[in-house]
Amino acid sequence: MAPPLSLADRILRIRVDPHSDEVIARGGDPEAHSILQRSGFVPVVRLHDHYHRLPTGLEKNEEVRLASRAVARLSAVGYRVDHDPSFAATAPIPHDLTLGAQINNLARRIREAEDSDEVAAVLTELTATHDGILTAVGEVLTAGADFHQDLGQPADPHYANRLRHLVSRLEAITFEVSGTRNDLADRHAAHPHRTPCPQEVAPTEREASAVCPCPPAPTPVPRPPTTVPTGRRR
Template sequence: MAFADRFLTLGRDVHSGEVLARGGDPEAHSILQRTGFVPVVRLHETHHRLPIGLDIAEEERLATRAVARLRAVRYHVDADDAFDTETREAHYQPLGSLVADALTELTASHDGVLIALGEVLTATAAFYQGLGQAPDPHTAKRLQYLGEHRLGVIRSDLTHMRNDLADRHQNHPQRRTCTADVGPGEREASAICACPAPPPRLPTSHAAAPTAAAPANRRR
């Protein structure tokens, strides 16, 4: 790892007004993504930005948290005064409930699930290559193909979806306000119900219910 990869800048761009993070290695990029930043891949560089549409307070909160998490693992971060902090925060947090959080865990550039899966496929291919049985080289090539081609497409698509969701700030249209009463002993009183909206009511038929058939006469 190059020593320069331990340095990052994190500040508000004077031209665009965006909060940008530049520099760092894949681990630093993973920390930024897990803190809400979106990767921007260009021909000659990759940097990170905060999602669009955030207010100033939320931008400062996320940027300050990113600085705290990066410095906690000894990255040198040159941050704007508004984002500077003496706080140090562990960056491994429990998996969130939002879809964007789940996709981040899958696609994180340093230690995401798909990166780990690719490493497993590569290691397994190397293992099969040296086993010595006739089908083993074919199996090794198949594993290499899955890791280099199929997995790469999946990761690319999911990364695009994750970045798209990170820029959206509205509730799911099928979530509804919960009208259920919350008792005084409840710990949480959520205003958003995670259940899907109820299905549309079917039109009620006003036809008379069929009468029961008269019982057949018994023989005496």
């Protein structure tokens, strides 16, 4: 379980930086950062600093539009936003369930699964040949590579080749996950730590202190910290 968030994580500041004249957002938790990115902001990570900024080269009215949209989306889910007056939200924007959040529900289903058939069904959503999630991600990366190929800058073919390289690695990941899914589909096994506890003691049990035959739950493995990509600077 993730540690509880402090009140400070629910407060953000979106203002024009007086030194760079950029629209910069500071503060917030990972959910707020995701909303900022979906509102057009670019994450910037430095050695002793972490913030979000709007892309370079925007017209002033476009900066106001994007910043106002971010304020509206953040306010809709309960964040307090200190912002320039020109960034005031003109209308509330509902916060719909994102594609990433829908996929993350698959992880929740696996964590709650009681047998291998349930997990195999979830992994099928990842590995289905025609319209699985991993196949769709490969299509998105391929489309991005095709877009970069002839965009006009000398480095663009390099970016296109890197995306195509990632597609080849994704194909290897899909192959491995498919093997795991197929193995689980054949096992039909209940997970020993997740099956409902019968609350019964075997009739052959000699110890009066015995409560149930369930094995102890394993110690949870800590998750590695999430890294945030660094945006390009002009």
